[in-house]
Amino acid sequence: MSQFLEFTVLGLILGSVYAISATGLVVTYTTSGVFNFAHGAVGMIAAYGYWELVTHHVPAALAMVLIILVGAPLLGVIIEWLLMRRLLGDTGERPIMVTLGLLSILIGMALVVFGENRGDTLNPLVGGTFRILGVGVTSQDLVIAGAAAAIAVALRVLFHSFRLGVALRAVVDDPELLATSGASPVAMSRTGWVLGSVLAALAGVLLAQQQQTSLDTYTLALLVVSGFAAAVFGRLRSVPLTYAGGLVLGLAVIYFGSYAQPHLGSWGPDLSAALPMIFLFGVLIALPSVRLRAVGKLTTLRPPRVASGWESLVAAAAFFLVAVACSLTLSGTVVGGNSSFGVVLDHTMAYGIVGLSLVLLIGYAGQVSLCQFAFMGIGAFLMGKVAGGGSLLGLLLAVVVCAAIGALIALPTVRLRGLYFALATFAFADAAYTGIFPDTRVLGQGLNVGQIVLPGLSFGGNRAVFLLLAGAFVLSALLVLAIRRSLFGRRLVALQDSPAAYATVGLNAAFTKVAVFAIAAGLAGLAGALYGTAAGIVGTSDFDIFTGVIFVLFVVVWGVRTVSGAFLAALSFAVLTHVWTNGVGLFAGAGIVLIGWAPNGIIGMTWLSRLVPHRPGAGRRASTHDAASLVGVVDTREGDIRAAG
Amino acid sequence: MPPADALAPERTGGGGSDPVLEVRGVTVHFGGVSALTDVTLSVDRGSVTGLIGPNGAGKTTLFNVISGLQVPNSGVVVFEGRDLARVRPHRRARLGIARTFQRLELFGSLTAEDNVRVGLESSIRWWQWHRLRASFPWARDEAGDGARATGSRVVGLADRLLAGVGLAGHESEQSSAMPTGSARMVELARALAMQPKLVLLDEPGSGLDEHESEALGSLLQRLAADGMAVLLVEHDMELVMRVCDRVHVLDFGHIIASGTPDEVRADPRVQKAYLGASAGSAPAAGGDV
Numbered sequence: 001m002s003q004f005l006e007f008t009v010l011g012l013i014l015g016s017v018y019a020i021s022a023t024g025l026v027v028t029y030t031t032s033g034v035f036n037f038a039h040g041a042v043g044m045i046a047a048y049g050y051w052e053l054v055t056h057h058v059p060a061a062l063a064m065v066l067i068i069l070v071g072a073p074l075l076g077v078i079i080e081w082l083l084m085r086r087l088l089g090d091t092g093e094r095p096i097m098v099t100l101g102l103l104s105i106l107i108g109m110a111l112v113v114f115g116e117n118r119g120d121t122l123n124p125l126v127g128g129t130f131r132i133l134g135v136g137v138t139s140q141d142l143v144i145a146g147a148a149a150a151i152a153v154a155l156r157v158l159f160h161s162f163r164l165g166v167a168l169r170a171v172v173d174d175p176e177l178l179a180t181s182g183a184s185p186v187a188m189s190r191t192g193w194v195l196g197s198v199l200a201a202l203a204g205v206l207l208a209q210q211q212q213t214s215l216d217t218y219t220l221a222l223l224v225v226s227g228f229a230a231a232v233f234g235r236l237r238s239v240p241l242t243y244a245g246g247l248v249l250g251l252a253v254i255y256f257g258s259y260a261q262p263h264l265g266s267w268g269p270d271l272s273a274a275l276p277m278i279f280l281f282g283v284l285i286a287l288p289s290v291r292l293r294a295v296g297k298l299t300t301l302r303p304p305r306v307a308s309g310w311e312s313l314v315a316a317a318a319f320f321l322v323a324v325a326c327s328l329t330l331s332g333t334v335v336g337g338n339s340s341f342g343v344v345l346d347h348t349m350a351y352g353i354v355g356l357s358l359v360l361l362i363g364y365a366g367q368v369s370l371c372q373f374a375f376m377g378i379g380a381f382l383m384g385k386v387a388g389g390g391s392l393l394g395l396l397l398a399v400v401v402c403a404a405i406g407a408l409i410a411l412p413t414v415r416l417r418g419l420y421f422a423l424a425t426f427a428f429a430d431a432a433y434t435g436i437f438p439d440t441r442v443l444g445q446g447l448n449v450g451q452i453v454l455p456g457l458s459f460g461g462n463r464a465v466f467l468l469l470a471g472a473f474v475l476s477a478l479l480v481l482a483i484r485r486s487l488f489g490r491r492l493v494a495l496q497d498s499p500a501a502y503a504t505v506g507l508n509a510a511f512t513k514v515a516v517f518a519i520a521a522g523l524a525g526l527a528g529a530l531y532g533t534a535a536g537i538v539g540t541s542d543f544d545i546f547t548g549v550i551f552v553l554f555v556v557v558w559g560v561r562t563v564s565g566a567f568l569a570a571l572s573f574a575v576l577t578h579v580w581t582n583g584v585g586l587f588a589g590a591g592i593v594l595i596g597w598a599p600n601g602i603i604g605m606t607w608l609s610r611l612v613p614h615r616p617g618a619g620r621r622a623s624t625h626d627a628a629s630l631v632g633v634v635d636t637r638e639g640d641i642r643a644a645g
Numbered sequence: 646m647p648p649a650d651a652l653a654p655e656r657t658g659g660g661g662s663d664p665v666l667e668v669r670g671v672t673v674h675f676g677g678v679s680a681l682t683d684v685t686l687s688v689d690r691g692s693v694t695g696l697i698g699p700n701g702a703g704k705t706t707l708f709n710v711i712s713g714l715q716v717p718n719s720g721v722v723v724f725e726g727r728d729l730a731r732v733r734p735h736r737r738a739r740l741g742i743a744r745t746f747q748r749l750e751l752f753g754s755l756t757a758e759d760n761v762r763v764g765l766e767s768s769i770r771w772w773q774w775h776r777l778r779a780s781f782p783w784a785r786d787e788a789g790d791g792a793r794a795t796g797s798r799v800v801g802l803a804d805r806l807l808a809g810v811g812l813a814g815h816e817s818e819q820s821s822a823m824p825t826g827s828a829r830m831v832e833l834a835r836a837l838a839m840q841p842k843l844v845l846l847d848e849p850g851s852g853l854d855e856h857e858s859e860a861l862g863s864l865l866q867r868l869a870a871d872g873m874a875v876l877l878v879e880h881d882m883e884l885v886m887r888v889c890d891r892v893h894v895l896d897f898g899h900i901i902a903s904g905t906p907d908e909v910r911a912d913p914r915v916q917k918a919y920l921g922a923s924a925g926s927a928p929a930a931g932g933d934v
Contacts, residue, residue, distance in 0.1 A: 292714055292734060294746050302819060303754040487766050487777065494752040494763045501750035501832075504712050505839055506738030506767045515771075 002134055007254050009135045015250020016148040017207060019243045022227035023151050024199035029236040031168045031192025032084060035419050037099040040224030041106035042197050043204020046072055047220055048114050050205045051122060068201045076197030080190045083593060093368045096422055097556050098592055104550050105589020110217045111582045118215035122208050140210045147206060152243035168192055228423060229280035249279055274435025277427040284424045290417035294500040304562050312481045316474045323470040327463055342462055346534040347574040349469035353527035355555045355566030356480045357520035363561035364484060365516045366496030368422040371429035372524040373548025375402045377437050379528025380538045383449050390450030398529035399522040406521025407514055414513035429545045437540040446539045449532035469530050476523055477563045492516055550588045557591030559601030663690040665843050665874045671720030673706055680706045682898045693865050693875040695889035702895040704878045705747050708845050712744045713737045741842035745832040745849060753821030757812060757831045760820050761803040764838030806834040811860055826852030843874040850881040862888045
């Protein structure tokens with residue numbers, strides 16, 4: 001019994017850690033409609049800033065005040081001004097991409113300035129330990145538990161009892177309506193980001209002080225990830241429910257680790273690390289379906305032209321020839337210190353196939369997936385384990401099994417709205433990366449995949465393997481383009497443009513989404529199997545979840561609606577990872593800032609300037625139609641106001 | 646104007662009162678506001694039924710209830726004798742209910758032609774390999790097999806449908822870049838492509854000039870003559886009075902009058918509702934109400 005009490009105290013303290021970061025997420029979401037993936041990164045920057053001040057002999061209390069009440073609000077204002085203002089009211093995938101970009105740019109900056117690990121610990125704000133119910137508890141633990149509870153109460157009171165709080169919540173529901181009541185939506189959104197940053201900084205500094213390991217950029221930035229489940233438990237709206245969710249999650253993790261894990265014995269994987277993500281997936285599945293409704297918002301994006309069958313065949317052949325030529329001439333060149341350019345080219349092709357899967361998913365169907373690297377890992381695992389490694393059967397199984405797993409993940413989650421679906425894929429990716437891949441029976445530090453043998457063909461040399469990869473990329477590109485030109489492709493684009501109209505022409509949105517997710521998962525599995533073949537030995541770190549997220553950003557930056565965007569993303573990603581690792585995050589982050597101006601990515605920009613000198617629809621029809629469209633605009637506005645009232 | 650054979654649904658026995666759709670006692674609340682209260686109406690096969698009323702009367706909400714986008718708090722929707730309560734939106738569409746939207750819901754990044762193609766091909770399922778194969782661009786029309794729609798035939802049908810709504814020559818325009826009036830006609834063509842038994846039209850005439858609106862009127866009458874049921878929400882009173890066989894008047898979520906256009910026009914409650922809404926413009930005046 002005393003042991004149970006001990007675990008309960010530990011669970012509540014851990015739960016307070018989750019709650020303190022999750023309530024900050026809820027504040028940003030409630031006040032700006034944006035789920036801030038970078039919440040933890042803001043906290044990480046704050047922790048480093050605090051460390052910097054303290055090492056320069058600023059008193060700890062003063063440093064806290066400076067960081068939390070001066071630095072953090074400033075950062076909030078900058079984030080709102082630079083990134084978020086043009087996203088107000090956007091419910092698509094762009095807010096997800098922008099906060100992921102912010103995450104990667106903050107991490108990238110921290111890596112450049114502070115390095116990956118500071119090798120230094122922070123002193124707790126208050127020292128000393130207590131014994132509660134026989135459990136040793138530090139004062140810092142108590143500070144965190146108290147702060148978590150106090151923040152929850154204060155936010156609840158603010159949001160429901162003060163005019164400012166109500167206005168802050170209203171900005172998400174209807175910015176235009178809020179404007180008519182005299183409050184400025186931009187000012188409210190800015191206040192929301194300032195409040196969110198303050199909470200992120202408070203959590204970052206407190207948690208960094210509590211952690212008795214040295215300051216680590218990734219650990220700090222992704223600390224909040226475990227809090228996602230608590231925030232979703234509160235439906236991203238309710239502060240009290242989020243707080244409760246945090247405590248429940250903390251208790252679950254401690255109880256599971258203490259009671260259940262030992263019984264799993266040696267055969268069971270170590271699930272403790274993955275538990276918050278399993279919890280998140282469970283909470284997501286329990287959420288109600290998104291309501292299908294007519295939103296009356298037309299996409300104004302002009303999509304890139306789709307290449308015809310002959311054009312893509314010719315381009316594919318030319319591409320393959322160029323790839324062969326590059327491989328013959330450049331593969332021996334050494335880049336980035338010790339890796340040869342041949343390795344870069346191999347990676348380009350493998351990542352390129354992952355990029356193609358994202359073109360299908362995000363570009364055509366509008367479904368954000370953050371778990372393509374997890375499918376790669378599964379593909380590499382199958383390639384290495386099935387039939388002794390390197391067999392054709394492994395390659396086929398990689399595609400089929402990944403597609404099946406993809407369908408299984410998508411089935412219960414496609415009915416959710418875009419953000420929750422993206423979070424579900426994130427939960428899966430994180431669970432795979434932290435819970436399953438590190439097991440030595442899966443990938444561990446390194447798994448020997450072995451080189452592939454096809455019937456009648458042996459891929460002995462590096463060049464032969466590269467030709468295989470390039471061939472696979474070209475075929476995948478042709479497949480993706482053929483899908484886009486087919487009936488299925490038209491349906492994917494239609495589904496992204498208007499889910500309501502999609503249903504009212506008699507098409508099943510859920511089925512279409514599951515199908516495209518399965519195909520994309522199969523492609524990523526293929527990429528992983530080929531990546532493994534080319535590398536020979538792969539480990540867990542090859543399929544890092546954060547690297548996977550950054551790669552998604554690369555594809556979005558270059559142009560997620562085009563095959564060439566996927567290729568350029570893969571090429572630049574492969575080159576940067578070998579040449580300047582820290583630059584990867586910086587490039588993705590800086591590129592994402594650009595996306596506010598160029599929604600079709602870099603490819604779309606040049607394409608637009610070359611082929612469409614005028615704005616879409618400008619100067620097209622006779623004056624009667626201009627008058628007619630004006631009437632239409634007036635009608636729509638009336639509809640807006642009525643719907644809001 | 647329209648190629649009637651491309652637009653017409655299956656012909657069924659006609660004549661007399663033959664309700665394809667019945668709405669009985671439908672009530673919808675949004676929070677404390679009630680959008681629809683005990684609404685009952687029916688739509689006959691082969692007729693054009695008008696649904697009019699001031700802004701905010703609940704017309705679009707009723708369309709959403711019928712097409713399944715809005716679950717009513719009480720009441721039933723019966724289509725061809727079948728209660729639709731547990732039928733999801735895409736299933737309702739497959740049963741033969743098509744619609745357009747007041748605030749456009751086009752597939753904006755597709756061309757006008759591809760919008761209609763999605764409607765035309767919506768009945769193709771993934772296991773119907775022969776139909777899938779026929780949708781490939783290189784598929785050839787097999788002589789004597791009229792049931793098969795080849796890729797080129799689908800395109801041909803889509804173009805004929807677009808021509809039918811007055812958009813010949815605009816097939817390859819991106820639909821979101823089209824003027825509102827034309828975009829509404831793309832939605833109409835997409836709905837008709839499904840060969841529906843009932844089509845719900847939410848203000849198809851707004852954004853059309855006098856000429857186009859006249860053409861729309863004759864198109865609707867022709868569709869009805871071919872056996873389709875049309876439920877029309879429209880602010881253009883002249884159009885409503887000219888083409889509708891019956892008219893229902895909705896005001897603050899209540900049906901306040903039903904009958905032929907002449908009966909409705911003469912109804913004192915209707916006149917009061919409209920005069921109350923905007924003094925001096927009776928529905929007969931033909932203005933936007």
